[in-house]
Amino acid sequence: MRAMVLERASRALVEQRIPVPEPGPNELLLKVRCTGVCRTDLHILDGELPSPRLPLVMGHQIVGTVVSQGGLVEGFAEGQRVGVPWLGWACGDCRLCRMGRENLCERAEFTGYQRNGGYAEYAVVSPQFALPLPGSYADLQAAPLLCAGLIGYRALAMAGDAQRIGLYGFGSAAHLIAQVARYQGREVYAFTRPGNEAQLIFARSMGVDWAGPSDMPPPVTLDAALVFAPNGNLVPRALAAVVPGGSVICAGIHMSEIPAFPYELLWGERTLRSVANLTRRDGVEFMELVPRVPVHSEVTAYALHELPRALEDLRASRLSGAAVVRL
Ligand SMILES: [Zn+2]
Numbered sequence: 001m002r003a004m005v006l007e008r009a010s011r012a013l014v015e016q017r018i019p020v021p022e023p024g025p026n027e028l029l030l031k032v033r034c035t036g037v038c039r040t041d042l043h044i045l046d047g048e049l050p051s052p053r054l055p056l057v058m059g060h061q062i063v064g065t066v067v068s069q070g071g072l073v074e075g076f077a078e079g080q081r082v083g084v085p086w087l088g089w090a091c092g093d094c095r096l097c098r099m100g101r102e103n104l105c106e107r108a109e110f111t112g113y114q115r116n117g118g119y120a121e122y123a124v125v126s127p128q129f130a131l132p133l134p135g136s137y138a139d140l141q142a143a144p145l146l147c148a149g150l151i152g153y154r155a156l157a158m159a160g161d162a163q164r165i166g167l168y169g170f171g172s173a174a175h176l177i178a179q180v181a182r183y184q185g186r187e188v189y190a191f192t193r194p195g196n197e198a199q200l201i202f203a204r205s206m207g208v209d210w211a212g213p214s215d216m217p218p219p220v221t222l223d224a225a226l227v228f229a230p231n232g233n234l235v236p237r238a239l240a241a242v243v244p245g246g247s248v249i250c251a252g253i254h255m256s257e258i259p260a261f262p263y264e265l266l267w268g269e270r271t272l273r274s275v276a277n278l279t280r281r282d283g284v285e286f287m288e289l290v291p292r293v294p295v296h297s298e299v300t301a302y303a304l305h306e307l308p309r310a311l312e313d314l315r316a317s318r319l320s321g322a323a324v325v326r327l
């Protein structure tokens with residue numbers, strides 16, 4: 001099969017022909033239809049995450065159809081469409097799994113990081129982590145729901161009943177979650193990369209209550225801020241923008257260093273926290289919610305060999321919404 005492989009020695013992304021993987025007794029073999037590109041892929045590529053399995057097929061927002069299944073798998077039919085997120089496997093047995101926090105499982109394996117992912121024609125996945133996708137969504141539109149949407153949804157849930165929500169970084173996750181927040185009756189304040197006029201126009205087109213560059217304070221005090229951009233400088237700015245008792249939630253897996261800031265920014269019972277990974281329950285809840293909103297995903301499609309260009313477009317914020325690789 002064709003695959004984009006992150007090579008061990010060169011750490012470069014190279015298109016290769018590799019064998020179609022064989023599903024084990026409790027695994028599914030999927031034919032990949034498309035895979036959403038995520039900023040986490042850039043962090044893996046740049047060596048900012050500590051333990052990728054190399055050589056590696058990245059890609060953790062997989063939309064695929066079941067081709068075959070191991071002998072122990074039940075409940076799937078050939079041709080059935082499923083979505084595979086970042087959490088590819090959890091043990092179910094460690095202290096955190098038993099607490100219902102499988103997103104923090106000590107032995108978790110992540111798709112396109114420790115297990116081969118979706119930038120290939122086929123992928124082997126765990127059936128327990130193959131999520132149902134809303135039938136009304138085309139493949140390309142469904143892919144960004146699987147990480148950008150899901151992690152964004154988990155971050156939004158951490159904001160509790162906050163009415164005025166700030167979104168720092170208006171890319172794949174923010175454009176989906178802005179729609180969910182508006183549907184829930186919240187006000188949305190979008191912060192875009194300074195100087196990126198296209199991103200500002202895109203944010204305004206998504207029906208947010210206000211949009212402005214991230215070096216500008218919002219017109220009102222926020223109840224919560226979700227930080228999607230991987231820029232640690234945004235954290236003190238977001239803390240300064242939230243009300244006493246408000247929260248700042250960092251939703252990315254990696255961020256540049258957060259600069260020192262005066263304690264008064266945290267004082268007043270403000271909360272600063274991160275959101276890590278997802279649980280299957282998040283996935284099921286979110287996939288039920290999206291058609292009700294309905295969430296529209298804005299997508300730019302790339303061919304498999306164009307993955308490096310998709311990643312560089314994402315790095316430079318040259319695209320509106322989400323990048324998706326079509327197989
Ligand atoms: Zn992701």
Ligand SMILES: [Zn+2]
Pocket residue numbers: 090091092093094095096097098102105106107108
């Ligand atoms: Zn576990």
